[in-house]
Amino acid sequence: MLGAIKGYLSSNVTPGEAGSQLWATVYIIVIVLGVSLAVIAMNWLERKILAHMQIRLGPMRVGPHGLLQPFADALKLLIKEDIIPANADKIVFWSAPVVVTMTAFTTFLVVPFGRTHAVTDMNIGVLFMLGISSLGVLGIIMAGWSSNSNYPLMGSLRSSAQMVSYEIAMGLAIVCAVLMTSLQTGTGTLSMIGIVEAQNAQGTWFIFKFFPLGFLAFVVFAIAMIAETNRAPFDLPEAESELVAGFHTEYSGFRWSLFFLAEYSAMLGVSSIAVTLWLGGWLRPFANTLSGPTWDLAFSLIPGLSFLVMGAGTFLGTIRMPKIVQMRAQAIGLGVFAALLGLVGLFLLLPGVRERVQDIFWFVAKVACFMYLYIWYRGTFPRYRFDQLMKVGWKVLLPIGLGVLIATALVGMRQELWASIVGVAR
Amino acid sequence: MGIDCGGGALSLTPLLRKVFLVDLVKGLSVTFHNQSEKERITEQYPLKRPMVFERYRGQPRLNSNPDTGKSLCIVCNLCALACPEQLIVVKGERNPVTKRKEVVSWTYDLSRCMFCGLCAEACSTDALELTQDYEMALYSREAMVLDQAALERGQEPVRYAK
Numbered sequence: 316m317l318g319a320i321k322g323y324l325s326s327n328v329t330p331g332e333a334g335s336q337l338w339a340t341v342y343i344i345v346i347v348l349g350v351s352l353a354v355i356a357m358n359w360l361e362r363k364i365l366a367h368m369q370i371r372l373g374p375m376r377v378g379p380h381g382l383l384q385p386f387a388d389a390l391k392l393l394i395k396e397d398i399i400p401a402n403a404d405k406i407v408f409w410s411a412p413v414v415v416t417m418t419a420f421t422t423f424l425v426v427p428f429g430r431t432h433a434v435t436d437m438n439i440g441v442l443f444m445l446g447i448s449s450l451g452v453l454g455i456i457m458a459g460w461s462s463n464s465n466y467p468l469m470g471s472l473r474s475s476a477q478m479v480s481y482e483i484a485m486g487l488a489i490v491c492a493v494l495m496t497s498l499q500t501g502t503g504t505l506s507m508i509g510i511v512e513a514q515n516a517q518g519t520w521f522i523f524k525f526f527p528l529g530f531l532a533f534v535v536f537a538i539a540m541i542a543e544t545n546r547a548p549f550d551l552p553e554a555e556s557e558l559v560a561g562f563h564t565e566y567s568g569f570r571w572s573l574f575f576l577a578e579y580s581a582m583l584g585v586s587s588i589a590v591t592l593w594l595g596g597w598l599r600p601f602a603n604t605l606s607g608p609t610w611d612l613a614f615s616l617i618p619g620l621s622f623l624v625m626g627a628g629t630f631l632g633t634i635r636m637p638k639i640v641q642m643r644a645q646a647i648g649l650g651v652f653a654a655l656l657g658l659v660g661l662f663l664l665l666p667g668v669r670e671r672v673q674d675i676f677w678f679v680a681k682v683a684c685f686m687y688l689y690i691w692y693r694g695t696f697p698r699y700r701f702d703q704l705m706k707v708g709w710k711v712l713l714p715i716g717l718g719v720l721i722a723t724a725l726v727g728m729r730q731e732l733w734a735s736i737v738g739v740a741r
Numbered sequence: 742m743g744i745d746c747g748g749g750a751l752s753l754t755p756l757l758r759k760v761f762l763v764d765l766v767k768g769l770s771v772t773f774h775n776q777s778e779k780e781r782i783t784e785q786y787p788l789k790r791p792m793v794f795e796r797y798r799g800q801p802r803l804n805s806n807p808d809t810g811k812s813l814c815i816v817c818n819l820c821a822l823a824c825p826e827q828l829i830v831v832k833g834e835r836n837p838v839t840k841r842k843e844v845v846s847w848t849y850d851l852s853r854c855m856f857c858g859l860c861a862e863a864c865s866t867d868a869l870e871l872t873q874d875y876e877m878a879l880y881s882r883e884a885m886v887l888d889q890a891a892l893e894r895g896q897e898p899v900r901y902a903k
Contacts, residue, residue: 364776368773368776372781694772695772
């Protein structure tokens with residue numbers, strides 16, 4: 316048994332390639348748990364960072380620095396009365412949050428956290444992700460329609476109009492990246508792992524490819540993905556400071572928390588598409604300039620060291636806590652958290668673990684940057700008006716995306732084009 | 742003097758600002774710098790007590806001589822006369838032995854006080870003072886009329902017990 320586990324862990328295939336249903340199940344469970352944990356962490360981080368950007372403190376009372384606040388909120392949502400409006404279409408009302416959550420989680424099937432750390436490597440990976448995530452729109456329309464109320468219906472229609480129109484710009488940007496994968500091999504790939512390996516083979520992340528074309532495509536995608544996930548400054552369907560809650564107005568308690576979970580895991584999902592397509596997925600930064608075994612070792616130490624630094628920072632926070640009786644329990648809690656972070660850091664420094672885990676670390680670190688950007692945008696930008704939103708989508712992003720796509724194709728084919736022009740001239 | 746229609750080179754700058762998202766980046770830098778701990782202005786009130794300014798006028802206090810323990814008030818009634826709300830009532834009686842006036846009753850109606858500080862300024866012996874204490878909430882209207890004892894010991898905030 317242990318031998319089988321070790322044998323698999325040292326092998327170099329994904330569960331899909333190995334044809335192992337057991338490992339696929341394990342991976343799926345780990346990913347679902349990991350994403351849920353990330354959503355919890357994101358909930359806390361968003362409230363803290365947003366508060367700090369607005370010169371506030373954010374949650375401070377539940378646990379040290381409010382660390383237990385998301386758990387308190389989750390408990391509150393679970394024990395809240397679950398209301399289904401009298402005139403609602405009960406079956407659709409019941410299934411809408413399930414659809415939204417399922418689609419949000421299913422996208423993670425093909426996300427490559429590392430060369431071997433994906434549930435499976437589909438040869439249509441990107442298409443699969445886009446297709447599944449756009450099924451989420453269906454769930455939103457279901458939620459709005461089945462509530463049998465005006466506000467949710469309007470909210471869901473706005474939401475779906477926005478998601479559908481930004482999906483086009485998003486798709487164009489993605490096609491640019493897919494075109495780039497075909498540059499050396501002649502055949503492109505839609506597989507998420509294949510795209511990262513193409514970036515590895517070409518020795519550059521696609522964001523730097525054909526500068527500024529790759530970067531422009533990335534920017535188009537980065538803007539479209541914010542609109543796609545209905546986040547500020549494109550959060551018109553919810554617009555928490557102006558409107559009632561949009562498509563989930565009539566939802567409460569656990570069903571509402573499912574929508575919340577789906578929204579945040581969709582954010583994680585599109586961020587992982589962006590990371591895979593443009594930021595080199597699990598590849599470590601500076602792979603070209605700082606290469607060689609010494610640098611490889613140095614970079615493989617970064618995951619453990621970064622956790623140790625986080626632990627040290629948390630410990631510093633423990634020391635700086637006010638020395639009064641009321642804060643003693645919180646200080647001890649924060650100290651325990653610091654020790655936990657430190658232990659994780661030490662664990663990640665072990666040679667066997669370090670080799671296995673560093674690609675996951677780089678992927679997660681890049682996704683985390685996107686999550687920070689989401690919060691940063693929300694803390695900074697005022698909301699767009701609906702016509703401005705549509706204008707940005709159709710009159711700015713779509714032409715830029717098309718132009719970049721054509722330019723990428725031309726630049727990629729420049730030698731063949733030149734040869735044919737010379738041939739005609741001759 | 743023609744009206745500038747913003748043609749040619751003049752309109753290029755706003756266009757470039759738009760294309761390179763200059764204003765958005767400026768906004769982002771503002772919120773980024775706001776995250777610094779120095780910028781934070783929220784206080785954890787009951788756990789960390791805010792520092793009030795030196796000239797803050799809060800809870801009134803009647804001072805007594807630290808050596809003898811006797812009140813510094815000479816019942817001159819200047820504070821009661823200075824008070825625009827007339828919320829200070831001082832009653833005194835002349836002591837036949839020392840020929841000095843001594844306090845019989847001293848009340849200060851905190852509920853009507855606007856903390857203008859005119860009473861403390863009028864006091865000729867520095868007996869009445871508006872201190873920096875700011876926790877003056879009480880559970881009844883009657884308790885807000887402070888007597889001499891309450892004014893001398895300085896009021897303690899009443900802790901709420903279930």
